[in-house]
Amino acid sequence: MEKLTLVQAINLALKEEMASNPNVVVMGEDVGKDGGVFRATVGLLEAFGEKRVIDTPLSETGIVGAAVGMAAYGLIPVVEIQFLGFIYPAMEQIISHAARLRTRTKSRYHCPMVIRAPYGGGIHAPEHHSESSEALFFHVPGIKVVVPSTPSDARALLKSAIRDPDPVLFLEPARIYRSIKEEIKGDGLVPLGEARTAKTGKDITLIAWGAMLQVALKAAEAVQKEGIEAEVIDLRTLYPMDTDKIIESIKKTGRGVIVHEAPLKGGLGGEIAAVIQEKALLYLEAPVSRVAGFNTAIPLPKMEQFYLPNPEGIVEAIHRTLCF
Amino acid sequence: MAVLEGEADHSLLSDFDEKEVKRFYESMELARSFDEKALHLQRQGRLGTYASIRGQEAIQVGAGLALQPSDWWFPAFRDIGISIIRGLPLKNLFFYWSGDERGNVIPPNQNDFPIAIPVGTHIPHAVGAAWGAKIKGDPIAVLVTFGDGATSKGDFHEGMNLAGVFSLPVVFLCQNNQWAISVPRSRQTASQTLAQKAIAYGMTGVQIDGNDVFGVHQTTKAALEKARKGGGPTFIEAVTYRMGDHTTADDASRYRSSEEVKEWEKKDPILRLKQYMKNKNWWTQSYEDQVNQNSQNRILEAVKEYEESPPVDPGEIFDYVFEKPTPDLVEQKKIFRKKK
Ligand SMILES: Cc1ncc(C[n+]2csc(CCOP(=O)(O)OP(=O)(O)O)c2C)c(N)n1
Numbered sequence: 001m002e003k004l005t006l007v008q009a010i011n012l013a014l015k016e017e018m019a020s021n022p023n024v025v026v027m028g029e030d031v032g033k034d035g036g037v038f039r040a041t042v043g044l045l046e047a048f049g050e051k052r053v054i055d056t057p058l059s060e061t062g063i064v065g066a067a068v069g070m071a072a073y074g075l076i077p078v079v080e081i082q083f084l085g086f087i088y089p090a091m092e093q094i095i096s097h098a099a100r101l102r103t104r105t106k107s108r109y110h111c112p113m114v115i116r117a118p119y120g121g122g123i124h125a126p127e128h129h130s131e132s133s134e135a136l137f138f139h140v141p142g143i144k145v146v147v148p149s150t151p152s153d154a155r156a157l158l159k160s161a162i163r164d165p166d167p168v169l170f171l172e173p174a175r176i177y178r179s180i181k182e183e184i185k186g187d188g189l190v191p192l193g194e195a196r197t198a199k200t201g202k203d204i205t206l207i208a209w210g211a212m213l214q215v216a217l218k219a220a221e222a223v224q225k226e227g228i229e230a231e232v233i234d235l236r237t238l239y240p241m242d243t244d245k246i247i248e249s250i251k252k253t254g255r256g257v258i259v260h261e262a263p264l265k266g267g268l269g270g271e272i273a274a275v276i277q278e279k280a281l282l283y284l285e286a287p288v289s290r291v292a293g294f295n296t297a298i299p300l301p302k303m304e305q306f307y308l309p310n311p312e313g314i315v316e317a318i319h320r321t322l323c324f
Numbered sequence: 325m326a327v328l329e330g331e332a333d334h335s336l337l338s339d340f341d342e343k344e345v346k347r348f349y350e351s352m353e354l355a356r357s358f359d360e361k362a363l364h365l366q367r368q369g370r371l372g373t374y375a376s377i378r379g380q381e382a383i384q385v386g387a388g389l390a391l392q393p394s395d396w397w398f399p400a401f402r403d404i405g406i407s408i409i410r411g412l413p414l415k416n417l418f419f420y421w422s423g424d425e426r427g428n429v430i431p432p433n434q435n436d437f438p439i440a441i442p443v444g445t446h447i448p449h450a451v452g453a454a455w456g457a458k459i460k461g462d463p464i465a466v467l468v469t470f471g472d473g474a475t476s477k478g479d480f481h482e483g484m485n486l487a488g489v490f491s492l493p494v495v496f497l498c499q500n501n502q503w504a505i506s507v508p509r510s511r512q513t514a515s516q517t518l519a520q521k522a523i524a525y526g527m528t529g530v531q532i533d534g535n536d537v538f539g540v541h542q543t544t545k546a547a548l549e550k551a552r553k554g555g556g557p558t559f560i561e562a563v564t565y566r567m568g569d570h571t572t573a574d575d576a577s578r579y580r581s582s583e584e585v586k587e588w589e590k591k592d593p594i595l596r597l598k599q600y601m602k603n604k605n606w607w608t609q610s611y612e613d614q615v616n617q618n619s620q621n622r623i624l625e626a627v628k629e630y631e632e633s634p635p636v637d638p639g640e641i642f643d644y645v646f647e648k649p650t651p652d653l654v655e656q657k658k659i660f661r662k663k664k
Binding site: 025051052054056057059061062063064065066067068069070071072073074075077089092093096097102103104105106107108109110141142144165166193239240243244 | 396398425426428429430432437438440442445447448449450451452453454455456457459460478479482483485486489490640641643644645646647650651652
């Protein structure tokens, strides 16, 4: 198959799933004629018509709330929220309804829907366009949180998300929408909840997701020259998290660094570190480190480089952990 | 005043026959008896906090009987009248108001949602179901019921807007019972009526007497039929009054006058219907006694079922978070079982 960018891979997944299941409906602001502000839904309107590719009014609560009703009615809505920073008006619908419908009705109703949103910094966008609030959703029972970091995974994971019978928040790292191209292999689905070893190594484990995977890989490359072999794990699904894969790697390396661009405090780094100390304490040679954003608003473009984790910061954390 | 005496304006009345009128009456009576029983049980500590529908029976019965079984309904929390008509087992209502999760489970043949507690958030769900029906080409309609307070929420406006833009088969029925806990209708909106809000969303808006079961039934039925035929949404403001406290945890005398309540007691929808039936010679004391006895029997049977049901297995809380439990739910359930 030809080489695709991450956003093209998403487009492909949507096309394939819509073609194979007439109940899949794509909806959101500008997803139709415009093909989405990032062009993720381009061509869908022409291929599937206005009934299944719906340009909605500007209405986050309305769109997500309506998607809950549609899902209960038997459709599979794939909702685009234009940027993760604009999802907050719909939080009530996500938390109080989408995520709970199955629980509160003992599976009489359920909510097979996907909410897609570009997320993360590094794209020089205005305020509220660079949010990385995955931990907010991770914390909510009843919703799965998925973050691809390669084009192949983006396609495979989105297909799995659409086929999943429960609500999935699908976070698309905007920074790498077009920066990597990859040949899309096979038509394999990646099951939700399974992490991937992006690079093997024996000295230290780096854990990352989304755009941070590339940054972590750069750091691993940098320390390679010093003879340090870092293993890099791409989580792919944040909830449910593949803790087995993390623990397995930590048992091998004895050291871990977690990288995320969300604010440090209360971020998923803390959760992962807790799991490591619960399940692999006696294998640890050093405390687990975290490299993350500050607990500030994500700065406007001119300053965001000071906020976002970079390879140098990760290399420093690797050294710190190795020399403990 | 003629209305209060049960004197209908016959030029406006469509011909409901004796059987239909009795069905209205019997359903309203059952709803009220249920309400009274629930309030008693709550006072005796046999039920949790409960939201009374006293005074709103005409809206709920009129609208409930306008629905067809294939239609969908999205309720708020003060809607037991419609629930009963839709066929929700009475024991489910007791379960729900006692805090037992089984109360939320809707029978498989019934296309309704469980109660939404966050005010107004179910309005977009109804819109979405109507959208689903339109996409699939199903000739059904969706009814969503809510209070005057709900019209102040964004969900109401976003739902109305979507329904208008996409001409969806949904009927919005606002039970304007004058109060949202202690906040009067005049504090919810500066607009003269709630019905006029429909204009801004490009749909028909009507204001009706919510204590007139005939009017409610006719209006709702027409709106649902229009929706089923592809005619788009309707907003109905049914003007009524919440005769009781907001819930059993509330004391309405703190914020409203007894004169106001007394005025509305005269307009009690059941009283009105009874007067009408008396004028038609369709009512006798023995008929009323019999209707009441039937209600009591059904309700007591449900109380018995509710109180004699074995408790739910608490391990179930892990079972319905996802279709397949995630590894940590499996682990947490194991730990929970060991602790017990
Ligand atoms: C979003 C939200 N805010 C506040 C509450 C607390 N609350 C419960 S009922 C209610 C008033 C609702 O009034 P209305 O919509 O008119 O319905 P009514 O109680 O009169 O039937 C309030 C404020 C709530 N349940 N949900």
